[in-house]
Amino acid sequence: MTVFGIFFASIAFAQLMMGSLLLTPLWKTNQSIRLYMLLMVCCCCYLTKVIFAPIAFSSFFWWLELVGGNALPGVFWLVSLSVFGDHVILKRRQYALASLTLLIPFAATTSQMLFSYDINNFAALAATIKYGGTLLELLFIGHALLIAVSHWRGDLVQERRYIRGGVISVSALYIILVIINDEIFKFQWPGVELLKSGVMALLVTAINFFLFTLKGSSLFETVKQVQPDTCVPEANAHELPRIIDAMEQDKLYRQEGMTIAGLAKALSIHEYKLRNLINGEMNYRNFNDFLNHYRIREVTEKLAQPAFSQTPVLTLALESGFRSLSSFNKAFKNTHQLTPTEYRKKVLSSAPV
Known part of the structure; x- marks a missing residue:
């Protein structure tokens, strides 16, 4: 040396x-x-x-x-x-x-x-x-x-x-x-x-x-996911509701291969600004966390409904935008500390007849 x-x-x-x-x-x-x-x-x-x-x-x-x-x-x-x-x-x-x-x-x-x-x-x-x-x-x-x-x-x-x-x-x-x-x-x-x-x-x-x-x-620092705040700063008064509507109304999270660039194009918002809004205002760690929040919420609602009690979990996962059952199961368990099957059984068994 x-x-x-x-x-x-x-x-x-x-x-x-x-x-x-x-x-x-x-x-x-x-x-x-x-x-x-x-x-x-x-x-x-x-x-x-x-x-x-x-x-x-x-x-x-x-x-x-x-x-x-x-x-x-x-x-x-x-x-x-x-x-x-x-x-x-x-x-x-x-x-x-x-x-x-x-x-x-x-x-x-x-x-x-x-x-x-x-x-x-x-x-x-x-x-x-x-x-x-x-x-x-x-x-x-x-x-x-x-x-x-x-x-x-x-x-x-x-x-x-x-x-x-x-x-x-x-x-x-x-x-x-x-x-x-x-x-x-x-x-x-x-x-x-x-x-x-x-x-x-x-x-x-x-x-x-x-x-x-x-x-x-x-x-x-790990940023905790939270529900989007309905009381948004005035500077972002137009962009944040559009992002939320795109998820809740248009359900763009269901689109296969959705990327932040694709969402920015669909909303006509600059990509760098969309990143700042989702992270800084909506408190998501990364884009997958953001999409998975809405996907998990949709599946969670369906699992609690008797009308979907016979629908396979895989079908619900794919319809919500997940690409595989393994990635869905992991995200779901991280959210609810239960598997989708366990969650469905627990919720339906406790629902009033």
Whole structure:
């Protein structure tokens, strides 16, 4: 490692520590901040192998790099789910799945140390752990990149769209390239390490810039869905009723593939203004949340009516605009804490005869 490589790695390390410390007072605020802080700590652990090289086997810094470096892909995936996807509250199985990037190499390493055997003597097992673990890491980062890109258009928070479209996507690509180089090709050219450290320093600086220069709540704060306020500001007195009528009267949410650009065109409202209205005035986190509010409300009303008691739930879901039963069931349960079938049974059984 060159002096410049260590220099850039040290800059990235310092930036990560600073960001983590500045977020510490907010760590109780929500899950996303805690995961993001954990991600920065993992990155710091990964950089110890550069800054404190050479590191003795089984030393303190060796264990830090082993734990932090292997946990990083899984934690990055969790951050993407929490901040950029629809998973506002992550489930235990998602944490368990993400932990595999750490548990597999950690178990393999500790078992070798405890039982004093060389895993390379078992070629098939060594190859399975090595390439299987690498594939798992690439799948996590690739899925995180897919989440950031696929949810980009539907995000109603302007600052977060910038972060998704730029810093986060580039970070995911960077991690993918680093994994491929470190685990598969293993280029030894000194310029590679310098490039890795330099790009990481640049990325961390950019992330901290967006995180602490733009409105912080745009990245981490989850906006609760509420019923549209009938008492709207005078400046939006014409646009908001049109949006509400388009949903409640024209039922545009039923249209397959409805996007915010399509709704803006139908209402003859500039897309940027429509985003601001739905997020700032109507308090929706993203466009899918906005559409699903009306879709779930329609299905909920029908499930409570005896006239639709024999209509399959799938039919009601598709008619309301959902593309699949799984996405509908997930959105419905998040709203009512019951499955559609359980909700129908509960409501109809308690209805007066």
